[in-house]
Amino acid sequence: MTVEAIIESFQDFNINPTEPEDTQFQPLCFNPPADLRATCKSLSETPTYLFRVASPKTSAQTSSTWVRPKSTLPHEEDIFSNLDEGNKRRRIAALLNDHLWWKEPLNDPFVSWTSSPLVALAYIYYRHWSDSDGSPLEKINLYVIETTKFPRGTFIRDVDLLNVFIGSDPLPYGKNLAKLKNWREGNLYFGEYLSQGALQIEGKCQVINAQSIFAGNRLRRIQPAFADIEVPQQRPPWANEVLRLRRVLETRNGPRMQVQPAVLRDSMQALREIADLFENPAWRLPMAVYFAALMGDRLDENVATTPTTTATPTAGSAAALLEELRLFYTSSDIGLDCDQLKTKIIAPAAMPELIQTEQIFRLVHKDYTLRKALDTLGKARSFLGRLGCITGTVAAVDPDRTATKAILSELNTIIKDSKLIVVLDAFPQRLSN
Template identity: 30%
Template structure:
């Protein structure tokens, strides 16, 4: 018994926090793409999900298994597995949401729209049927994890398509439009593998709370989805493509976000902790398929609800955003994040410039008041001054003027490149 307990505690001590994807040399040429992971990813799960997710861990079906051999296998990188055909078959089953003897992948998505529709899929699914209070949304910040912990579905598909015809067909499906619609069957799926420790890097909220805070106002179609009859395979991909149609309207036909939708997006964001509020609010607004360059929208993100740190994180250098053309809702999210960041930068610059202008005006008023623009008297020329001379003042003013010219040139160049705001 003592030995068993010792072995158990040793296992707990060495359990890795993550299992990175490590491609072999023949896949290494695509390694740079493995870094193309957006900062925020979403996952929907229930107590009946094949894997398990909580505030500490998210684990694949194999990693949560009570069978010791399964757990051991779950610690092996997918690229290190010997049987490529079996691995490819496991990947295909996971992509099709089919159950099988093994599955070491955990799915995430960069599309909150796609994630939220899955809530209603699970609610209506006869194999799950969880109540809304038992269906959870998890958001994670991928910048808090080591490199290569997440991998885009298309990159993994392309690594194994040579040994599996089904994967080749599935890759074609992902790049195909639905007949009669403008949207594609691509949903921004990403994988982690095995056990991933997400403690302090995530927040989990029940879908019931989202609904209570007005989710149906964001997309009224969600209310209809909530009433889907119980069935074995409820829709998921098709409704996502259908809800994307509004994004393909021309600017003159696109609508403005309603005051109610804007307020609801902000209300839903308040369900989350501070660091998640801005990306959640932006995603909610983006899902409405409204014109994002709306002064009311930008004004909402200037409020004290959000901090300057939040607004600075809208920068594409701090928050990696991948708006593939096949995902208009994510493109809209990226556009709005950039608009918020640009608005923040311009307003901050103007505030600093107004402060500088005030200081220069104060200098001018002081010079006039003290008649310092006139020629010095003979008495002044013989005075002994301290460690500050007129030459120092003039040189400082010239430095400020030169620095201002450089800043103007930089901003002129930016305006010439297309940013006229």
């Protein structure tokens, strides 16, 4: 066994006996005082899915079981606890500043997540290429968690914390919270969310190895604007690369290049390959939607004859996309049968990748609802045909039409109660009887 293998085998080993290793473990939640709850509104408006990239050199220890920041001391307390005592506001502001500026202090209690897979994917490039890390792709993982499986308050948006602690920042200028806030309010917003303390993610996440994402050139088949991972850059960009890719995804004012049908089919094949990387089938539809949003205007296959300035996929490209996504409908648990999907997307104007994601989710919901309605109509047509065949039988045994009126009344009630699908097959037999 190599040294690297031995080290990796100890990733999930916990030498802290005070930390429970069971399913009853409760995360350390953010619980701001009443006067700050309006400022911390993201506690109630958290995206359903958050993403994180980790390598062996990442500051916070990350595995498929636990995520632990550098500071995981026993009896940790919420950063909002006793906030007005002593210099705690100033101390938390300093910790927040160090974390968001990547200073990696030993007493860092935070772990960062992003609501954008685009940001996470760009960070894989950065981790793989940078001198400070340089981990091979097979050592880098993409973690996706479902936030609804955690208590309210487990995650908070970085901007909310900036708004709370900016007045307590010990740094009056330079790399301080005020500068970060100014960037976040512009186009340098990356959908960052923070958790605090150790977080047990087993059973609430999916883990995809970075090597599998780039295998077979999958990512660039979905969106060719991504860089070639095999051609490293000496000073790898990250924030600027996200901005460059967002410009590719944003709405364009002029006619767009036509995507050849064969190229579009290959993109859909790559999308299916990436979706199949998720071990839990229930995750494949939402993750396929997230990755499909990275196609941007490549979804508009009819642009040669019908130029558009909208970011919504045109009818032809939507049909091609939906044909792929329908493969995952039956295994999905995002609430396709409900009036509203269970998936929450927070899509600010600065994040076109999430605006597109939200639009595709709506498209999927409409497609499923329409197909279900058409299926209902087909069954109704079949039902009415069978009903006509037994009309003579009913008339012969019911000369005064009493039974017929009762049957039609029941049918009317069934239709009004939207229970037609359930009883269509059984109803003609009941009529015959």
